[in-house]
Amino acid sequence: MGPFLPVAEGVWRAVAMPDAVTIGLVAGSEGALVVDTGSHPDQGREILAAAQAVAGVPVRHVVVTHAHRDHLFGLAAFDGIESLGHDTISERLTTSDTLAEAAALGVATDHLRAPSIGFSLARTRDLGGLRVEIVHLGRGHTEGDLVVILPERGVIFVGDLVESAGPPAFGPDCDLGEWAKTLDSLIGLVPPDGIVVVGHGEPVNREFVQDQWARIGALYSQVAQFSDRGIPVEDALAKGSWLLPDEVVTAVLPLAYAQWAAKRRVRPPRQLPLLGHGG
Numbered sequence: 001m002g003p004f005l006p007v008a009e010g011v012w013r014a015v016a017m018p019d020a021v022t023i024g025l026v027a028g029s030e031g032a033l034v035v036d037t038g039s040h041p042d043q044g045r046e047i048l049a050a051a052q053a054v055a056g057v058p059v060r061h062v063v064v065t066h067a068h069r070d071h072l073f074g075l076a077a078f079d080g081i082e083s084l085g086h087d088t089i090s091e092r093l094t095t096s097d098t099l100a101e102a103a104a105l106g107v108a109t110d111h112l113r114a115p116s117i118g119f120s121l122a123r124t125r126d127l128g129g130l131r132v133e134i135v136h137l138g139r140g141h142t143e144g145d146l147v148v149i150l151p152e153r154g155v156i157f158v159g160d161l162v163e164s165a166g167p168p169a170f171g172p173d174c175d176l177g178e179w180a181k182t183l184d185s186l187i188g189l190v191p192p193d194g195i196v197v198v199g200h201g202e203p204v205n206r207e208f209v210q211d212q213w214a215r216i217g218a219l220y221s222q223v224a225q226f227s228d229r230g231i232p233v234e235d236a237l238a239k240g241s242w243l244l245p246d247e248v249v250t251a252v253l254p255l256a257y258a259q260w261a262a263k264r265r266v267r268p269p270r271q272l273p274l275l276g277h278g279g
Contacts, residue, residue, distance in 0.1 A: 001038070001046050004054045008153040010130055012054060013197055016043055019070035020165060022199055024157045025051045026150060028127025031060035035148050035157045036199075037074030041111050044074025048081075061125055063134055064115055065159025065199065066142045067092040068171075069101045075113040084123055085115030086136055086144030138182035139175035141168070141199075147186060154194040158186065162212055164201030167244055170252040176259050180217030183209060215243040223256040227264075233257045 004012035004025055012025040016038045024035030032055035037044045051059050062078045064085035065071055075083060092098055093112050102112055117123070122135045133149040141160040148157040160169055161182065170176070190196055190206040197203045219242065226236050233253050242249045 021070040027055035028130035030128025033061040036071040039070045041076040044077025076111045083115040087118035088144040090114035137185040140179035140182040160199035183213035
């Protein structure tokens with residue numbers, strides 16, 4: 001793992017290999033909080049030791065931004081420390097895909113951990129003169145993305161909702177229909193001069209998040225239009241005007257078509273008729 005580099009007062013970021021994942025560190029006068037844990041318990045122990053040394057105060061909390069291996073599999077190293085994550089993580093740990101990834105990385109099943117505190121909306125923590133807000137703004141990169149907001153520092157850790165090392169990571173568990181909405185909510189939380197610490201790559205600003213919001217929203221909107229017009233997925237790349245590289249669009253189009261079709265099949269809830277007055 002690389003060194004923790006300063007982002008703002010009491011805020012640092014480091015990069016853990018082999019996935020080049022961002023690890024965050026936030027410290028107040030009474031305690032510190034780590035953001036994400038690396039891809040193996042051994043790496044998690046390295047992260048914890050480095051965080052303790054840099055922060056100068058005990059690490060009292062750790063946040064897992066989502067359930068992917070490079071953010072989650074190091075969590076066993078933080079046993080005994082309060083850990084927070086979305087309440088869908090515990091279920092994700094039982095899936096065959098997660099177990100297969102753990103086996104490939106040499107992480108024993110009994111070293112996989114769910115956060116000790118799972119929640120669906122928000123939590124806050126006071127580190128001593130520094131308030132931390134941990135919020136689920138909605139689905140996007142996964143069903144359980146969290147952001148870590150430091151209002152007094154103008155810094156937000158966003159996990160893989162935003163990446164600057166490359167295009168958005170459209171994995172099979174992303175929600176293309178909700179991602180742009182979630183980013184829209186995020187944009188409203190970023191100050192004009194705020195710093196957005198992304199899951200992979202260098203920190204970015206609000207304009208970068210706005211750009212990614214536009215690209216993801218435009219992709220899903222165009223897929224919806226093409227699907228409704230009967231344009232097959234194999235013709236979509238050539239007929240569309242996309243804001244993402246062709247290879248990214250080609251890879252994500254089948255998923256986008258499938259998610260739009262599934263959304264169209266969901267019937268709206270039945271509404272009771274309105275009652276007239278004076279009957």
